[in-house]
Amino acid sequence: MTDASKPQGSRPEARNPRGFIDRRARDLVAERQILAAVSAVYERYGFEPLDSPAFEYADALGKFLPDADRPNEGVFALQDDPDADGNGQWMALRYDLTAPLARFAAQNWETLPKPFRRYAFGPVWRNEKPGPGRYREFVQCDADTVGSARPEADAEIIAMAAEGLEAAGVPAGGAILKINNRKLLNGLMASAGVTDEGQKLAVLRAVDKLDRLGPDGVRLLLGEGRKDESGAFTKGAGLGGGAAERVLAFTAAGAGRGDTLGQLSNVIGGSVEGDEGLAELEAIDRALVSLGVGADRAVFDPSVVRGLEYYTGAVFEAELLLGTTDERGQPVRFGSVGGGGRYDDLIARFTGERVPATGFSFGVSRLAAALRAAGRDAAVELRGPVVIIAFDEARMADYFAVAGELRAAGVPAEVYLGSSGMRAQMKYADRRLSPAAVIIGGDEFAAGTATVKDLDLGRALSAGVTDNAAWRTDRPGQVTVPRAELVATIREILDAQALAPAP
């Protein structure tokens, strides 16, 4: 085996790049169903589809602009057409669908109908450390309204997101949209004397961890800092005790609708920006009520932060409440499957003109994985084609004719194209989860017949069979019919299987 046919050490290892995965039929069918269902909902709301390139010039993507020192920080970037000095335009794979939308809207602003409503889906790439269920390439689906400052635009996005998740297969009560407004926390921090941008960020980060660390952990992070179990120390926001308690009181204002608004107005009190945020949430509440979205589907939750600078007003997050378990039966918290909010400054980066915008995006693969883990993907069932056994070299033309007839009748079919014997061919059909196999050998040709084997019937019967000889001679589910009745016979088998539970 150490001969020339196997040069040692010179073979590439067949493996995926770190953080990238192959997705097979099962995953793809599930994702396609989700996208089809969600697209239909979004279009019903008047959103038009848009596709944009995988690459954008790096400056258009915004703050993750690669530079000479760290060209790959966060994004996958390359230099387009570099000259002799290595100078070229930096371009990068998009890391979300919102930045490309901002570029597109700015570029076509003069001719777009405004407000502009579009949805988009496709892969996005992030050059960062992968984690469990977290990859460097994944499919996102995003919907935005550009050019409307009305809180109703936010409410409609929220309502549409809720409806979209249900259409994708999340059962009623399986997810909740949590809504907050950046202006509330900004107002609160302003009245507490927090003006430093770095300190503001630290406060946001601390609040974001409320669900994981609890109020005590967040209190530490708002103050001096916190040391976790592994001994790593996270520097805190450096807030004084009074200010920290005010922030905590704010985040504790409950997750409801009208009652939460009342509590928030007590805690916020005073600042102009805070009052503005409160008024926006009240308007969103009214719109949600008229859109038929109750507190069972969307609530106000002051602990929702959603990322950093970018958002300027309302923010929302979709949390999955479905009970899910992993392969070992351990419960898994999927948590957030999507989020969004109002970003009024993103397009101004290009045009200098402030354009209000709001949107929501979710991870399609992640949602599919969550639905699978929750056992909600039963509708996705992969059946193989009808397999025509390649019995006789000289008769291949006849086999292809059978395949053609079946395909013309709308039945997925294929002629076995390997070189193995019949046993292996049957095994192949079984493994493909084929509904039926067609056997036309010398006997059938002589008699002008075809033998059709109902593989599901055999699958069902095989459980009770212990003797191989009997299993073979019984030939379960097998019928021989005149060649002319072949397609009709298979049709009957398929119709019968459609009524039976999946094998």
Added chain:
RNA sequence: GCCGCCUUAGCUCAGUUGGUUAGAGCGCCAGAUUGUGGAUCUGGAGGUCCUCCGUUCAAUCCGGAGAGGCGGUACCA
């Protein structure tokens, strides 16, 4: 980025206190069965023991460095 654990067959893992030919289960291939899936039995293929350097008569095993994987943490557009 930081911390910890791990790396032996396609997969899950044994094992060798450093010594001739490194094992199991599952999976795969074939036969028992000229033309039939599951089960069973029999046989077979499949390994640079992650890589490099060092120590040694001798390294899959000991030491060092590196790579890759997993988990936590930080970041998350």
